[in-house]
Amino acid sequence: MPSGIRTPQLTRRDFVSKVVAGALLVPRWPGFVLPEAPQFPFEEILPEKSGIRWVHSNGKSPEKYLPETSGAGCAFLDYDNDGWMDIYLVNSGKCDFFTPNPPLRNALYKNNRDGTFTDVTEKAGAAAGGFGQGVAVADYDGDGFSDLYVTQYGRSILYHNNGDGTFSDVTEKAGVAAPGWASSAVWFDYDNDGRLDLFVGRFVDFSKELNKPCGIHDDGRHHYCIPKIYSPMPSWLFHNNGDGTFTDVSKESGIASHLGKVWGVVATDINNDGLIDLWVSNDTVANFLFVNRGKGKFEEIATTAGVAYSDAGRARSGMGVDSADFNDDGWMDLFVANLDREMFAIYKNNHDETFDDVALPTGIGKTTKFMSGWGLKFVDYDNDGDLDLFLANGNPDDLISSLHGEVTYEEPLMLFHNTGKSFQDVSAQSGPVFAMPMSSRGLALGDFDNDGAVDVLISVNNGAPVLLRNNAGRHNHWLGIHLRGAKSNPDAIGAVVTYQAGDLKRRRVKVGGGSYLSSHDPRMVLGLGKREKLEWLEVKWPMPGGTTERFTRLPINRYITIVEGQEKGK
Amino acid sequence: MFRYSGTAAVFVLFIGFLWSEPVISAQQAKVATAPGAGSGLSTDKALTLAEQGHCQESISALKRAMTGQIPPETRKKAGIVGLRCSLTLDNRDAALDFLRLLGKQFAGDPDVLFILVHAYSDLSTRMAQELGRTAPQSIPAHKLNAEALEMQGKWEPAQLEYEGMIEKEPDAPGIHFLLGRLLLSRPDAGPDAGERAKQEFLKELEVDPNNAGAHYVLGELARRDEKWDEAISRFSQAAKLDSQFAEAYLAWGACLVTVKRYEDAIPPLRVAERLTPGNPAIHHTLATALERSGHREEAEKEFAIHRSLDSATPMASAPPKPQ
Numbered sequence: 001m002p003s004g005i006r007t008p009q010l011t012r013r014d015f016v017s018k019v020v021a022g023a024l025l026v027p028r029w030p031g032f033v034l035p036e037a038p039q040f041p042f043e044e045i046l047p048e049k050s051g052i053r054w055v056h057s058n059g060k061s062p063e064k065y066l067p068e069t070s071g072a073g074c075a076f077l078d079y080d081n082d083g084w085m086d087i088y089l090v091n092s093g094k095c096d097f098f099t100p101n102p103p104l105r106n107a108l109y110k111n112n113r114d115g116t117f118t119d120v121t122e123k124a125g126a127a128a129g130g131f132g133q134g135v136a137v138a139d140y141d142g143d144g145f146s147d148l149y150v151t152q153y154g155r156s157i158l159y160h161n162n163g164d165g166t167f168s169d170v171t172e173k174a175g176v177a178a179p180g181w182a183s184s185a186v187w188f189d190y191d192n193d194g195r196l197d198l199f200v201g202r203f204v205d206f207s208k209e210l211n212k213p214c215g216i217h218d219d220g221r222h223h224y225c226i227p228k229i230y231s232p233m234p235s236w237l238f239h240n241n242g243d244g245t246f247t248d249v250s251k252e253s254g255i256a257s258h259l260g261k262v263w264g265v266v267a268t269d270i271n272n273d274g275l276i277d278l279w280v281s282n283d284t285v286a287n288f289l290f291v292n293r294g295k296g297k298f299e300e301i302a303t304t305a306g307v308a309y310s311d312a313g314r315a316r317s318g319m320g321v322d323s324a325d326f327n328d329d330g331w332m333d334l335f336v337a338n339l340d341r342e343m344f345a346i347y348k349n350n351h352d353e354t355f356d357d358v359a360l361p362t363g364i365g366k367t368t369k370f371m372s373g374w375g376l377k378f379v380d381y382d383n384d385g386d387l388d389l390f391l392a393n394g395n396p397d398d399l400i401s402s403l404h405g406e407v408t409y410e411e412p413l414m415l416f417h418n419t420g421k422s423f424q425d426v427s428a429q430s431g432p433v434f435a436m437p438m439s440s441r442g443l444a445l446g447d448f449d450n451d452g453a454v455d456v457l458i459s460v461n462n463g464a465p466v467l468l469r470n471n472a473g474r475h476n477h478w479l480g481i482h483l484r485g486a487k488s489n490p491d492a493i494g495a496v497v498t499y500q501a502g503d504l505k506r507r508r509v510k511v512g513g514g515s516y517l518s519s520h521d522p523r524m525v526l527g528l529g530k531r532e533k534l535e536w537l538e539v540k541w542p543m544p545g546g547t548t549e550r551f552t553r554l555p556i557n558r559y560i561t562i563v564e565g566q567e568k569g570k
Numbered sequence: 571m572f573r574y575s576g577t578a579a580v581f582v583l584f585i586g587f588l589w590s591e592p593v594i595s596a597q598q599a600k601v602a603t604a605p606g607a608g609s610g611l612s613t614d615k616a617l618t619l620a621e622q623g624h625c626q627e628s629i630s631a632l633k634r635a636m637t638g639q640i641p642p643e644t645r646k647k648a649g650i651v652g653l654r655c656s657l658t659l660d661n662r663d664a665a666l667d668f669l670r671l672l673g674k675q676f677a678g679d680p681d682v683l684f685i686l687v688h689a690y691s692d693l694s695t696r697m698a699q700e701l702g703r704t705a706p707q708s709i710p711a712h713k714l715n716a717e718a719l720e721m722q723g724k725w726e727p728a729q730l731e732y733e734g735m736i737e738k739e740p741d742a743p744g745i746h747f748l749l750g751r752l753l754l755s756r757p758d759a760g761p762d763a764g765e766r767a768k769q770e771f772l773k774e775l776e777v778d779p780n781n782a783g784a785h786y787v788l789g790e791l792a793r794r795d796e797k798w799d800e801a802i803s804r805f806s807q808a809a810k811l812d813s814q815f816a817e818a819y820l821a822w823g824a825c826l827v828t829v830k831r832y833e834d835a836i837p838p839l840r841v842a843e844r845l846t847p848g849n850p851a852i853h854h855t856l857a858t859a860l861e862r863s864g865h866r867e868e869a870e871k872e873f874a875i876h877r878s879l880d881s882a883t884p885m886a887s888a889p890p891k892p893q
Contacts, residue, residue, distance in 0.1 A: 286880070303873050304861050311824065313854025313876055354862060356828075361796055 040431030041381065041472035042415070042456065050467050051116045054089055054107040058462040059098035059131070060398075064222040065211055066230070067092070067153045067181065069396045070203070070263075073134035073375075073517025074459035076446025077146045079124070080165055083559070084111040085446040085521050087457060088126070088135055088148065089465055095131035095154050097208040105129055106150065111448060126159045126167040128152065134442070134517025138187035139490040140196045140240060151182035151200060151517070160244075175246050178236045181206050186513030188267035188276045189489040190253070191296055192543035195240040196489050199255070199278060201262030204230035217399070224397045227317075228284045232259035235280070239296075254290070254298040261285055267493060267512030268323035268332045271353055274543055276494050276512070279307075281318025281336045289334075291353065306355050307334060307347050316342040317372075320443070320516035324378035325349075325507060326387045326418060332509055337373025337516075340395060340407045344368040346423075363422045364389075367414070370406050372396065375443025375516040379454050383476035383527030385504045386418040392440035392458050392516075410437035413458065431468075439463060446521030452478040452557060454525050459518070477501075477528040479537070480559035483510065487545035488564055491522055494542035501531040523559060532556070539564075613640055613648055625655035629664055636671045646676055650685055657692055665693065709735055709742050716748065725756040746774035747784050754787070764791060782812035789821060801825045809838065816845035816852075824855050832863035850879040 047053050058068045072090035079086050086109060093104035105127035109117035121127050130152040137146050145161035156178045159167035171177050181203040187196040204227050212230075215223030234256035238246035250256035264281040271277070275292035282288065286308035290298040302308035310316050317339035323332050331349035338344055343365045347355035359365030368391070375392035382388070393411035400407050415430045416423035427434040442459035449455065453473025458466040479499075483492035493512040498505070508524060528534060534556055540548045541564050549567060554560065611619070616631035632652035636645060649672040656665035669689055676682040698718075701711050716731035732749040735742060750770030753763045768791050774784040789804030805822035809815055819842035826835035839856040846852065857872030 303857075303877075304869070306858060309854055309876075309880070311855075312851040313880065314850070315880060360794075 039471050040429070041426075041470065042431040042433060042468045043471055044431070044433045045115070045467045045469050047464060049115065051112075051118060052087065052089075052107075052109055052465060052467060054091075054109075054119065055464045056089070056091055056460060056462060057100065057104050058092050059100060060462060061097070062220070062222065063097070063211060064214070064224050065097045065208070066204075066206060066225055066227065067095070067131055067133075068098075069224045069398070069461065070183070071131075071133050071441060071461060071517065072459055073132075073151075073184075073442035073519075074444045074457050074465060075135045075137050075148075075519035076444045076448065076457060076521045077137040077148070077519065078522075079108065079146055079148075079161060079167075080110065081145060082111075082113075084113050084450065085448045086111050087117060087446075087448075087465075087467075088137070088519075089459060090128070090132035090135050090150060090442075090517070092131045092133075092153075093129045095152075097211070098131060103129055106132055115449060120165070124165060124167055125169075126150075128157055130154050130157075133182060134184050135519050136185040136187055136198070136513060137519040137522075138196050138493075138512075140187060140198070141244060142195070142490040144490075146522075149176070149185050149187070149198060149200075151178070151185050153181045153206070155179050156182045156185070156200065170244065174244060175248065176200070176236075176238050178202070178238075180233060182236075183263050184265045184513065184517050186265045186267050186278070187491065188278075188493045188512040189240075189542065190237070190276055190292055190298075191239070192275065193240075193242075194485070194487055194489055194544050195242050196491060196493065197240045198236075198238040198246065199265060199267070200236040200238070201265050201280060202233045202235045202260070203227070203263065203283070204261050205233050206230055215399075215403075217402070221399060223399050223403075226284060227261050230261070232261050232282075232285055234259055235262050249296065253296055254300070258288055258290075258300050259285075260288055262288075263319045264321035264336070264514075264516050266321050266323045266514035268334075269494060269509060270323075270332050270334070270349060272331065274494070274546070276542075279321050279323050279334050279336075281321045282315070283317045283319070284315055286315050287318050287336060301353060305353055306357070307336075307345070310342065310345070311357060316345075319372070320374050320376040320392075320514075322377050322514040323511050324387050325509065326378060326389075328386075328506065330507060332511075335376065335378070335389070337368075337371075337376050337391065337393075339372045340370050340400070340404065344371070344373055344391075361422065363424065364416065367416075367425045371411055371414070372407075374441045375458065375518055377443060377445050377515050377520070379445055379456075380473075380525070380527040381415070381454060381470055382417070382472040383452065383474075383478045383525065384529045385501075385506055385527045386420060388418045389416040389423055390414075390443065390445075390456060391416070392438075392443040394439040394441065394461065408437060410439050412437055413440065433466065433468060438466065440466075441516060442518040443515045444518040444520050445515075447480065447523070447525065450480075450559065452480055452525055452559075454521070473525070473527075476530060477532060477556050478525050479528065479534055479554060479556050480523050480525045481537075481539075482523045482559060482561040483539065484561060484563045485541060485545065486564040486566075488541045488543070492539075492541065492564070496540040497524060497526070497537065498540075499526055499537040500535045501528040501533060502535070504529060504531055528556060613638070613644060617644075617648060617651055620651045620655050625659050628652075629655050629659070629661070633664065633667060633671075636668070636675070642675075646672070646679070646682065649675070650682070653685065653689055657689065660696070662693065662696075665689065709739060709745070713745070713748065716752075720752060720755070725752065725758065728752055729756070741777050743778040743781070744774070746770045746777060747781060747787075750774065750784075750787065764794075767791070780811050782808040782815055782818065785811065786815070786818050786821070789818070789825075793821065793825060798825055798829045802829075806838070809841070814845060816842045816849070819845065820849070820852050820855065823852075823859065827855055827859050827862075830862075832859045835859040836863065836865075848879065850876050853879060 071092045075088040076085045089107040091104045108121045108124045110120045128150050134151040136149045145163045147161045148159040150157045158171045158174045160170045178200040183201045183203045185200045214225035237250045237253050237255040239249045260282040267276045277292050278290040280288040287302050289302040319337045322335045333349050334347040336345050345357045348358045371393045372395045378387040391414040395409050398409045414427045417426045439461040440458050441461050444457045451474045453470035455470045456468040485492040495510045498507045537551045611631035613635040616628040619628040632648045635648035653668035712735050716728045719728035735745045750767040753759050753767040771784045771788050785804045785808035789801045792801035802825045808818035819838040823835040823839035842852045853872045853876040857869045860869035
């Protein structure tokens with residue numbers, strides 16, 4: 001095993017063997033065997049089992065303040081570096097239009113390594129308390145511990161991880177408060193100096209005073225407004241100075257020149273030039289594709305790239321986004337969820353900074369026509385080596401069905417299996433949870449039980465989060481890798497991983513962020529299908545490292561950590 | 571499909587002319603005769619007479635008042651009362667004169683627009699009734715009935731109407747098209763509705779090979795099935811048959827863009843642009859075709875037009891609407 005690779009203290013196999021051994025000691029009813037429940041690809045882990053009893057509150061009011069319907073996000077993170085994914089959940093607390101009593105707070109749940117979680121928020125000191133929206137996790141200062149950036153309507157918060165299970169609010173010192181209505185944020189290294197910078201998406205110009213009543217019914221009930229009536233705002237880009245402070249470079253980078261109504265963002269590389277770009281969704285105005293031209297400058301090219309509008313030239317309600325090479329042609333493609341009757345878009349990269357929306361030929365368009373999407377992520381849930389797609393849905397307007405009979409406020413989750421030619425809707429076969437209408441918002445991916453099958457966490461507006469265990473991934477072989485940059489940025493955002501297992505060759509790019517208001521397990525799980533051996537794996541580290549390291553004789557069906565520069569040529 | 575979707579007349583369900591004031595009956599109007607009535611009446615006198623039910627005597631004076639130098643409010647009142655009297659007397663020429671004058675002189679006035687909506691609706695209903703009275707078994711009467719049923723969501727009786735017409739006159743132009751359109755609109759038409767509709771459009775073309783609408787819808791069906799060559803052929807045929815059919819040109823160009831024939835897409839899109847210059851979709855598609863065929867400057871102009879149209883879309887400035 002290469003020296004730069006280490007394994008976690010307790011593997012899923014250890015955990016399972018202990019549980020099985022314990023079960024053998026329990027007396028059973030003689031001659032009475034319960035029929036085995038069918039095992040679906042995804043299984044909901046209920047709060048009584050997981051211990052996650054925290055519930056999101058949106059402060060719903062008769063006035064229907066727009067932020068009530070947009071939150072909130074969630075994250076998988078390993079805050080204590082024990083090799084097990086913990087959970088962070090964002091709540092919508094005090095602000096100018098809402099004073100909850102008792103106060104509301106976010107929640108940090110520590111993974112107990114046995115399928116349960118313990119609320120450690122108070123001890124950790126990461127409760128926030130404002131009207132929270134999203135969360136972006138990364139080790140911005142390279143100390144080996146994951147830090148938290150919590151976006152809020154009002155003022156956002158940077159929590160520095162002290163490495164001892166506690167966090168400190170360093171927002172003021174860092175200079176990243178980003179006042180206004182912040183939505184999704186993402187950490188990425190735009191100038192390739194090895195330090196993670198921060199993009200903070202901003203939604204519309206809003207305050208209690210600016211709130212407008214919309215669509216009033218005879219009985220006085222309001223609809224939530226279409227954001228067209230609120231003014232767009234510039235987003236933020238903060239440069240990491242490497243000393244715990246950041247410089248606002250929104251203007252000189254070109255980011256702030258474009259006014260938007262941002263919901264989702266993902267940091268990706270659309271033209272394979274090693275400079276990380278930003279795919280940003282906007283609600284009711286054209287989306288942004290900020291292409292990184294180097295020297296700290298971004299060019300917004302969404303219109304000419306064909307990703308700003310629908311094919312009919314209409315701005316849609318862009319919500320969650322992601323980027324991945326779903327067709328394995330070596331170029332990063334894009335996805336954006338929209339609102340009902342707009343269809344979601346899946347943009348195939350034409351290799352020349354233009355894209356084609358292939359929602360109809362891939363089957364995504366027809367299936368999502370009446371859906372409204374928020375959190376979403378490309379994920380190889382069954383570890384067959386192809387990137388599938390998980391979508392969390394729900395209409396923002398709780399009275400929508402009074403306007404459009406075919407649309408509902410709560411909507412089911414959706415799972416699409418990548419067949420190589422199209423995306424097949426396999427939701428109906430994937431578990432009872434896919435039949436449950438929900439007001440989903442955030443979606444985070446993370447393997448909380450370390451079995452190599454990527455699990456899913458859904459945050460629900462004004463409801464309890466939904467934790468889903470993936471039962472499908474472990475039926476195939478896999479390798480989980482945790483990349484740690486040394487010269488490159490600590491989270492290795494932008495790293496390119498290529499691997500070969502028998503006839504299967506795949507290339508995966510480690511993107512930053514994606515989904516909606518959410519943050520994900522930093523580890524990458526590489527699906528091998530039934531192939532029992534991984535021939536080789538290459539990691540091309542982002543600049544300023546930039547080297548390519550090749551690994552052979554790697555184990556499978558377990559997690560390994562690869563530290564940049566600690567192993568070469570194997 | 572926009573130009574060929576047709577307007578279902580209100581035939582089965584009679585919608586009355588809903589005046590906010592009491593309606594004067596035709597009988598009243600005929601019976602009442604005003605003392606000293608004539609064309610030399612003052613506007614005030616004419617209004618009083620009309621309000622008393624003496625429409626016949628007042629209508630000329632009211633029409634004259636619409637072109638006279640009198641205060642706008644009085645003119646507006648004269649127009650509204652005159653329109654009501656014209657309809658009461660079933661004097662359609664006079665009604666159309668009042669409609670034209672009111673529409674022109676009080677453009678954008680919500681009160682006047684409200685009156686015009688109901689007046690046109692009333693005239694439409696009267697024509698429908700006349701068709702039903704004079705030729706109840708004719709194809710146009712059945713067509714109108716079927717369209718009205720469709721509008722009310724009564725799909726099954728509407729379909730039976732179309733099928734009955736086809737049985738009666740298999741070669742009547744337009745009926746297969748309407749039946750195909752119904753099959754595509756009907757929510758409970760079943761999984762084979764698309765194929766059944768397609769067969770109806772093909773039959774329509776056997777009856778009337780020059781039906782541009784049928785070619786267009788067949789193009790849309792082919793586009794939905796990603797049969798790009800067939801879609802391009804259908805749309806181009808529709809455009810050839812109807813040189814003013816902007817949607818056909820747009821769809822033709824959009825399909826060519828989809829199959830990456832950017833240069834070929836420009837001419838039909840240019841025609842679409844000329845026909846409906848305010849359509850943002852045309853400018854966006856044309857800009858994309860120009861950009862991807864290397865005509866960067868022209869593309870930027872089209873993108874700019876698109877941006878300006880997009881930001882000027884009605885919803886951007888409309889009063890708050892629900893999500």
